[in-house]
Amino acid sequence: MSLIEFKNVTKQYKNGVTALYELSLSIEKGDFVFIIGGSGCGKSTLIKLLYREEKPSKGSIILGGINVGKLRNRSVYKLRRKLGIVFQDYRLLPKLTVYENVAFALEAIGEKKKNIRPKVLKSLELVGLKGKVREYPDNLSGGEQQRVAIARAIVNEPKVLICDEPTGNLDPLMSMEIVELLSSINQKEGTTVLMVTHDKEIVNKMKKHVIALKDGHLFKDYKKGEYVNEIL
Amino acid sequence: MKFFRVIGRSIRDAFKSVGRNFSLSIAAITCVIITLIIVGVALIIKENVESATTKLKKDLSIVVFVSNDADNFDVNSLETQIKGIDNVDPTYVVYQSKAEIKSSMMEESETFKNIMEDWDDKENPLQSVYIVKVIDAEKIGETANTIKNLENVTLVKYGEGMVEQLIDVFNGVKNFSYGAVIALVVVTVFLIINTIKLTIFSRKREISIMRLVGASNSSIKFPFIFEGMLIGVLGAIIPIVLVIYGYYSLYNILGGKLITEIILLVPPKEIVFKIGLFILIIGAVVGMLGSASAVKKYLKV
Numbered sequence: 001m002s003l004i005e006f007k008n009v010t011k012q013y014k015n016g017v018t019a020l021y022e023l024s025l026s027i028e029k030g031d032f033v034f035i036i037g038g039s040g041c042g043k044s045t046l047i048k049l050l051y052r053e054e055k056p057s058k059g060s061i062i063l064g065g066i067n068v069g070k071l072r073n074r075s076v077y078k079l080r081r082k083l084g085i086v087f088q089d090y091r092l093l094p095k096l097t098v099y100e101n102v103a104f105a106l107e108a109i110g111e112k113k114k115n116i117r118p119k120v121l122k123s124l125e126l127v128g129l130k131g132k133v134r135e136y137p138d139n140l141s142g143g144e145q146q147r148v149a150i151a152r153a154i155v156n157e158p159k160v161l162i163c164d165e166p167t168g169n170l171d172p173l174m175s176m177e178i179v180e181l182l183s184s185i186n187q188k189e190g191t192t193v194l195m196v197t198h199d200k201e202i203v204n205k206m207k208k209h210v211i212a213l214k215d216g217h218l219f220k221d222y223k224k225g226e227y228v229n230e231i232l
Numbered sequence: 233m234k235f236f237r238v239i240g241r242s243i244r245d246a247f248k249s250v251g252r253n254f255s256l257s258i259a260a261i262t263c264v265i266i267t268l269i270i271v272g273v274a275l276i277i278k279e280n281v282e283s284a285t286t287k288l289k290k291d292l293s294i295v296v297f298v299s300n301d302a303d304n305f306d307v308n309s310l311e312t313q314i315k316g317i318d319n320v321d322p323t324y325v326v327y328q329s330k331a332e333i334k335s336s337m338m339e340e341s342e343t344f345k346n347i348m349e350d351w352d353d354k355e356n357p358l359q360s361v362y363i364v365k366v367i368d369a370e371k372i373g374e375t376a377n378t379i380k381n382l383e384n385v386t387l388v389k390y391g392e393g394m395v396e397q398l399i400d401v402f403n404g405v406k407n408f409s410y411g412a413v414i415a416l417v418v419v420t421v422f423l424i425i426n427t428i429k430l431t432i433f434s435r436k437r438e439i440s441i442m443r444l445v446g447a448s449n450s451s452i453k454f455p456f457i458f459e460g461m462l463i464g465v466l467g468a469i470i471p472i473v474l475v476i477y478g479y480y481s482l483y484n485i486l487g488g489k490l491i492t493e494i495i496l497l498v499p500p501k502e503i504v505f506k507i508g509l510f511i512l513i514i515g516a517v518v519g520m521l522g523s524a525s526a527v528k529k530y531l532k533v
Contacts, residue, residue: 051444073449073532080446091441095252108447110238152445 002026009059019045037213084153088168092137099133123155143174246458264467267420272475278409285402289369296362297387324365330358425522432526464519
């Protein structure tokens with residue numbers, strides 16, 4: 001049984017635009033997957049469906065036994081606790097320090113006070129920011145801010161880490177560092193990682209499982225190492 | 233245990249975020265202060281109008297003229313009958329004999345004195361009266377009619393026409409003051425809700441991140457609801473102090489009456505604490521409702 005299972009998923013937005021057509025795919029536990037494709041191919045819709053920001057119009061999405069599409073609004077938090085989510089624009093709270101930003105995720109889900117500090121420090125150490133706990137996000141570089149966002153996403157030890165263009169705002173060097181960080185989290189913690197990107201260089205270098213979308217359809221599902229300098 | 237941890241954290245967060253979003257909190261609190269002061273003043277006016285009209289209504293009385301043919305027995309039976317009428321206040325049915333009236337009129341003016349001096353009891357054309365107060369001033373006309381039909385009653389006077397108009401005016405003033413208070417409370421509610429919405433709008437991002445990391449809707453709502461309550465309660469303090477202190481000093485400066493002795497102010501200790509409590513409750517409840525409704529908007533997907 002796969003960890004994530006899309007069955008004939010169609011997503012049509014209220015304005016009539018159809019972003020995904022009858023999409024079926026499955027992702028195994030512990031996998032590292034790139035989701036690639038041109039603008040408007042449905043990559044972002046695909047992951048929005050995964051964390052239930054959007055509901056599928058047709059078909060079903062199962063994540064770790066949860067039928068995501070059928071989840072009621074007030075139960076969404078049960079799904080979100082199994083996920084870590086990282087965005088292109090980091091989405092940090094500027095008035096909180098690095099430490100507080102990461103701790104915020106644990107406080108929000110009612111974690112015990114005595115567990116918060118060790119978990120936050122462990123996760124900041126994992127992303128290599130243990131020396132910057134007292135800094136505010138605005139004083140950090142883009143790469144560092146993204147590391148904070150990753151630390152916040154993994155502090156809760158999620159089953160799946162979803163990254164929506166996490167390197168979109170970063171230069172190539174920093175982008176590579178972030179992807180390598182995600183890859184090491186994938187290997188060390190066994191967290192399943194889904195990363196949406198349009199950075200071909202990264203995808204080529206990493207040689208991971210790649211799901212390519214085109215115009216809302218599954219273009220090709222490349223198994224690990226199959227994707228070599230493909231042009232979409 | 234977890235429930236209490238969440239509640240505890242909510243209260244702590246509420247204080248923290250009032251401090252953190254200081255300028256917006258101050259704006260919201262100021263708005264609460266101003267509107268609640270107006271509500272407080274309106275409530276004081278309402279209480280005074282109400283008490284003045286009630287007092288004036290209580291002073292309305294019916295004068296019942298007793299036939300000069302009635303003997304002592306008749307008069308006593310008349311009194312029992314009057315007291316037996318539904319709307320009559322049985323503790324205030326006062327008898328004045330014609331001799332008493334004569335002497336009181338003689339005291340009033342020299343002219344009366346000169347004329348009346350020579351009258352003996354038989355010659356005295358005046359009539360004994362009963363002065364009757366009613367329980368419900370609005371039914372004074374009916375009650376007067378009932379009394380008129382009793383035996384040995386020659387005439388009943390209660391200021392016909394004038395009294396009805398006066399009661400209409402009293403009721404109008406009272407309804408107006410009620411309406412004004414209700415309208416003000418409604419306006420306050422909207423003002424406070426909108427200001428709190430503004431504070432919460434500026435924290436949309438915070439709420440969306442809380443949802444993203446898996447905070448349940450109720451655990452997101454709680455701190456905001458506490459925060460709204462805190463803003464309401466903090467905003468209620470100054471109006472409460474002003475209402476209590478202000479009304480006490482006003483009462484002392486005016487000597488407990490407004491212009492004439494007819495309109496007496498309500499003694500402060502009878503109303504200020506009631507009004508203070510009311511203001512506090514409005515502040516707290518409206519603050520909570522405002523927050524809850526504002527947050528709700530951001531908890532939908």
